[in-house]
Amino acid sequence: MRTRFMLGLLALLLTFSVSSVLQAEDAPQKVLVLPxxxxxxxxxxxxxxxxxxxxxxxxxxxxxxxxxxxxxxxxxxxxxxxxxxxxxxxxxxxxxxxxxxxxxxxxxxxxxxxxxxxxxxxxxxxxxxxxxxxxxxxxxxxxxxxxxxxxxxxxxxxxxxxxxxxxxxxxxxxxxxxxxxxxxxxxxxxxxxxxxxxxxxxxxxxxxxxxxxxxxxxxxxxxxxxxxxxxxxxxxxxxxxxxxxxxxxxxxxxxxxxxxxxxxxxxxxxAGIKPGKIRKTRVPEGVVLYRDLQYGGVDGEPLLLDVYRPKNITEPVPVVMWVHGGGWKNGSKDRCQAAWLTQHGYAVVSINYALTDEAQWPTQIENCREAVRWVRQNAEGFNLDGDHIGAWGSSAGGHLVALMGTLDAPENEKHSSSVQAVCDWFGPTDLLTMPPNMVGNGRTRADVANSNGAKLLGAAVSDVPELAKQASAFYQVSSDDPPFLIMHGDQDPGVPLAQSKRFYEALKKAGVEAELEVVEGAGHGGPEFQTSEVRSRIRAFFDRNLKEAE
Known part of the structure; x- marks a missing residue:
């Protein structure tokens, strides 16, 4: 009896399976690009x-x-x-x-x-x-x-x-x-x-x-x-x-x-639903945002950037590239602190780059250079002025843009990765003298080996001094560097103000046009960097070097 029941159940299942296959074959055939x-x-x-x-x-x-x-x-x-x-x-x-x-x-x-x-x-x-x-x-x-x-x-x-x-x-x-x-x-x-x-x-x-x-x-x-x-x-x-x-x-x-x-x-x-917060990335008024454009890749994963462009300006506009901070291990292009510049006749390009869980130095600076080359290669398509590109970044992003301005560009580039002006917000410019990379004041050898700088370089910074110098703008300054605006809080607990002061002095000694703005009462970023006075200083700097220089 049990055997006959199991055979009957099996026959029923086979019939159902055949029926399902026929229905699937009879269903409209269309290849979908999404589930x-x-x-x-x-x-x-x-x-x-x-x-x-x-x-x-x-x-x-x-x-x-x-x-x-x-x-x-x-x-x-x-x-x-x-x-x-x-x-x-x-x-x-x-x-x-x-x-x-x-x-x-x-x-x-x-x-x-x-x-x-x-x-x-x-x-x-x-x-x-x-x-x-x-x-x-x-x-x-x-x-x-x-x-x-x-x-x-x-x-x-x-x-x-x-x-x-x-x-x-x-x-x-x-x-x-x-x-x-x-x-x-x-x-x-x-x-x-x-x-x-x-x-x-x-x-x-x-x-x-x-x-x-x-x-x-x-x-x-x-x-x-x-x-x-x-x-x-x-x-x-x-x-x-x-x-x-x-x-x-x-x-x-x-x-x-x-x-x-x-x-x-x-x-x-x-549908009668209040949309609430829609955007992953906020679009300023009067701006068109082209998002998640691929400019390169690391180990098969795409590197993406966003282009913010003034909507009603028909001639090519100069570009400011925003490079985010986050200790080289966090952050993304989606929080672009430079987007307000679009209200003043600039396109702003906000980039992602390889974080330290994906790759070590020099991948990060290579990504930045590749993004600049992408801007120049695609300038006509997005109606950008590829001859006038500035770089602006904060913290780890400040570190990278400072190097974009001081490192020599690779030879034989089809499209140049050089920039014409740099705004460095409290970026570390000498990894060898950054406190987290130095034993002492309560920091052990194990702490130093686990610092953000060590994760960037793939080794304790003091163990690879030549690599650390190559990754530090302070040691790369030369007389042909573009103009710099350096801004740093006098209460910064993460990156000592001395980093920017020494870097500024090196630039001036080399004859580079440079400004140092010490933001009183400011720490590592914060509201003091969002004031109208700070914005006016940044805008005047880029106007002078990207617009008036035309």
Missing amino acids: GETFSVNGRTAFIFWPEESQRTSPQPWVLYAPTLPAYPDLAERWLHSELVEAGVAVAGIDVGEAYGSPEQQQAFTALYEELTQNRGFAKKPSLLGRSRGGLWVSSWAIRNTDKVAGLAGIYPVYDLTTYPKIQRAAPSYGMTAEELQKSLSEHNPVAKIAALARAEIPVFIIHGDVDTVVPLKENSATLQNAYETNGNGDLVDLVVPVGQGHNFWPGFFRCQNLVDFTIRAAKEG
Whole structure:
């Protein structure tokens, strides 16, 4: 009896397994660039990128994305979509083929919307995101469903089908001849009906290059902005126009923090959720932030930087590179204390570099140099002045920027890693005389061997004096070094003020232009370094050496 039961159970399990395989084979096939699922809606392939279970809510905030085609969303967009799902926002789309905003495509969008909102607990008002021709998809649907849209975002989006794909190519999707579609553009072309979006007060964020010949800025995104302004709602449109960019895979299009923030905020507000703190990295007013751009790597792990750029300055701007502190073992680019300089006509590049649990000296300075070379190599793409680059860092970052200004650049660089001005905030400039690296005053040999300096060099500092000198700006000063501004608190418990005083004296002796500002009452950083007086001093220093020197 038991044997017959077990055989029957085995047969049942085999039947279930075969059934599952058949169902899996019959399911819509689509390669996803992020974890999620594919499924069918009215015979069309749809997908969802899901947030982790702990990040999901009810109703679920979400983004309706277009175009969904066999190759889309693609790897170029992976960072963008991963930012959305990490914030608890799902991303969904449906493959309608080359539908170009036709009524059939809109019906498919509605079918997906109903499936997600009625059967899966998704919010009634998603944020819409259209890339290129996907702009036709989302705007056409939004115009006819304004009560179901929390926000509209776009990456060089099409809103005028006469510019792309043009009448002749679009007509078959509408079941019309080219002549018939031409006569009915007032009904079917999104640019003819944008006023509906403006009247519904749907917020918009777009990033669109000014030399796009495939989807011209003027006839598409700029026309949408003008329609909003005509209807008295121009403040609802945020249009970022990267100078010199066309219809391409420039990374700034897909790693724009402003676009991510807008989309998250709209999706959460559409779900009735207060967005709260959205940003991993704060974006100052009037600034566009391109985040997590790879400039190099260490042992297969990418090295990333962020570019903060003034939004409304169309000419190339000088650059200040921020190098974070943290004892060479902690910290990241995300807390950029230099970002305020963007309000004064600078781009700010904030970098990560290898920490001491990843690599030892000289990897850290090599990373900094590589970041400078990346800026020069990509200056045209981000509209930067690659001839005028300053470096600014605090503590361990101060140590590194001081070396960026004093160490000789490697020979035969394709792009120079030299900088034209350095602001050193309380950086150690002589590792051999830093107290944590010296036995005495209660510090044992074991303590010294475990100091941050020892972790940087891979040995107790006193055991490798030549390496320590090579890693100390004090010993690298020469007459051709760039101008320095050194700022140090007179109550600093971590890096003695004497470090900066001796370094300043060495610079002056070599004939280098140098300033030393002792910040009274300040310790190792703190509010004393955030005053308007300190900022004015820093701004004047960089203005003199990066702007007036042009």
